[in-house]
Amino acid sequence: MGGKSRLEFLxxxxxxxxxxxxxxxxxxxxxxxxxxxxxxxxxAAVTIAFxxxxxxxxxxxxPIGVTTAVWWVSTRVLVGxxxxxxxxxxxxPSARPEAVPAADPPRGAVAPRExxxxxDEDARAPATPRPRDPSSTTTTTxxxxxxxxxxxxxxxxxxxxxxxxxxxxxxxxHRELHLRDVPRGFLPNLAxxxxxxxxxxxxxxxxxxxxxxxxxxxxxxxxxSRNWFAAVPPEVKELWALKELDVSRNFxxxxxxxxxxxxxxxxxxLRVLDFRxxxxxxxxxxVDLLRAAIPQAEVVKVTVSFPAPEGxxxxxxxxDWDATTLRAQLEPWxxxxxxxxLVEDFGEPPTDPETVQRSEVTARLLELYEEEGGAAGRR
Numbered sequence: 001m002g003g004k005s006r007l008e009f010l011x012x013x014x015x016x017x018x019x020x021x022x023x024x025x026x027x028x029x030x031x032x033x034x035x036x037x038x039x040x041x042x043x044a045a046v047t048i049a050f051x052x053x054x055x056x057x058x059x060x061x062x063p064i065g066v067t068t069a070v071w072w073v074s075t076r077v078l079v080g081x082x083x084x085x086x087x088x089x090x091x092x093p094s095a096r097p098e099a100v101p102a103a104d105p106p107r108g109a110v111a112p113r114e115x116x117x118x119x120d121e122d123a124r125a126p127a128t129p130r131p132r133d134p135s136s137t138t139t140t141t142x143x144x145x146x147x148x149x150x151x152x153x154x155x156x157x158x159x160x161x162x163x164x165x166x167x168x169x170x171x172x173x174h175r176e177l178h179l180r181d182v183p184r185g186f187l188p189n190l191a192x193x194x195x196x197x198x199x200x201x202x203x204x205x206x207x208x209x210x211x212x213x214x215x216x217x218x219x220x221x222x223x224x225s226r227n228w229f230a231a232v233p234p235e236v237k238e239l240w241a242l243k244e245l246d247v248s249r250n251f252x253x254x255x256x257x258x259x260x261x262x263x264x265x266x267x268x269x270l271r272v273l274d275f276r277x278x279x280x281x282x283x284x285x286x287v288d289l290l291r292a293a294i295p296q297a298e299v300v301k302v303t304v305s306f307p308a309p310e311g312x313x314x315x316x317x318x319x320d321w322d323a324t325t326l327r328a329q330l331e332p333w334x335x336x337x338x339x340x341x342l343v344e345d346f347g348e349p350p351t352d353p354e355t356v357q358r359s360e361v362t363a364r365l366l367e368l369y370e371e372e373g374g375a376a377g378r379r
Contacts, residue, residue: 173200173223180205187211194218202226202246213238220269225249231258237266244272248301253280261293270294274301282306303353312358326369330362341365 021028172190179201190196191214199215202225209224212235219239223246230251236242237260245264252258252275259281264270273290275281282305290300314321314331321328330338335358342348342361346368351361 170195171198171200172196173198173202175200175203177204180207182206182209182211187214191215191218197221199223209233209235212236215239217241220244222246225274231255232260232264234260237263240267241269242267243269244274245270246272246274248274248276248278250278251280252278254283254286259286261289265294268296270297272299273297274299276301276303278303309357309359312362326366327362330365335361338362338365342368 182201187209188211190199196215196218198221199219200221200223201209202223204226205228206224207228207230212222212233216238218241220241221244222236222239222242223244224233225246225248227250229247230253232245232247232252236245259275264273273294275286275290281302284304284307287300287302287304290297290302294300314327318331321331323329333341335353338358338361339351339353342365343350346365348364348368
């Protein structure tokens with residue numbers, strides 16, 4: 001039926017209704033009265049239904065809102081996990097040791113900048129140190145034993161370790177605090193002491209450290225492992241007294257901007273470089289570049305996976321494997337999965353990724369399977 005036919009059909013029905021209304025006015029009047037009576041009832045029914053819906057929705061929303069409010073208050077007020085400036089301020093030692101004179105800066109080095117004039121006096125005032133909890137990974141200062149062990153590996157002399165052990169603010173660690181940014185005044189407060197030589201900010205969520213250059217001349221060991229750095233902080237190039245730089249387990253890329261080899265080469269005292277477990281730094285050529293460009297660095301650590309160490313895999317592709325051997329069945333497994341098999345299936349002690357390579361893990365697994373008798377003659 002076309003549009004014109006529909007229009008004619010509608011006109012016909014309207015005409016019939018008008019004729020019936022003229023001929024039978026009583027019927028038309030009763031129909032109008034009935035419609036007028038039904039319309040208010042329909043409106044009332046719709047209103048009641050809407051009211052019931054609102055009440056039902058409010059009944060559901062109230063407990064949800066109360067639960068959300070309780071959760072917010074408990075996480076913000078009761079738990080007290082938030083890190084503030086006062087939690088990270090430095091403690092002034094009770095018996096202040098004599099300050100160790102800093103070494104003269106090398107010729108051409110950038111001198112440390114003065115503290116900003118707008119730093120609050122409260123930020124300069126040292127706070128009371130929190131007591132060390134041996135069972136906690138969140139600490140304010142290292143114990144003398146931990147400090148001695150840590151600084152021995154960093155190459156400090158016995159006299160220097162003794163000086164540091166008597167000055168708890170000389171070695172500061174703020175690990176596992178879930179920091180995404182350092183609090184305002186934290187680094188200027190450190191610089192104001194003139195004694196901080198070791199700074200450990202590992203296990204946080206930091207991606208930048210503005211103001212780090214204020215520690216130039218005193219800071220010798222900087223540890224930033226397990227953070228979110230996509231590049232070596234540009235402020236590091238100002239730390240001319242730096243001896244150790246640990247940026248392991250981050251996201252440092254293998255680019256000129258992210259890995260400023262030329263700037264690191266100018267740090268004459270740099271002895272230890274740790275870039276392990278950065279997923280973008282995995283080539284042997286990166287290690288060779290660092291060692292050639294920074295000859296003063298005695299230790300350069302990078303987790304190399306390309307090219308793979310000799311004996312790690314059979315052949316250069318799966319086509320070189322013999323599917324009838326157990327070794328071929330182990331090839332697709334990651335090195336981490338193979339290490340877990342040693343521990344979980346055979347009760348072996350965990351292997352050190354730094355000293356035990358994939359080839360040794362695979363060989364040990366094959367030996368254990370053969371001892372069990374399930375892989376005899378199938379290696």
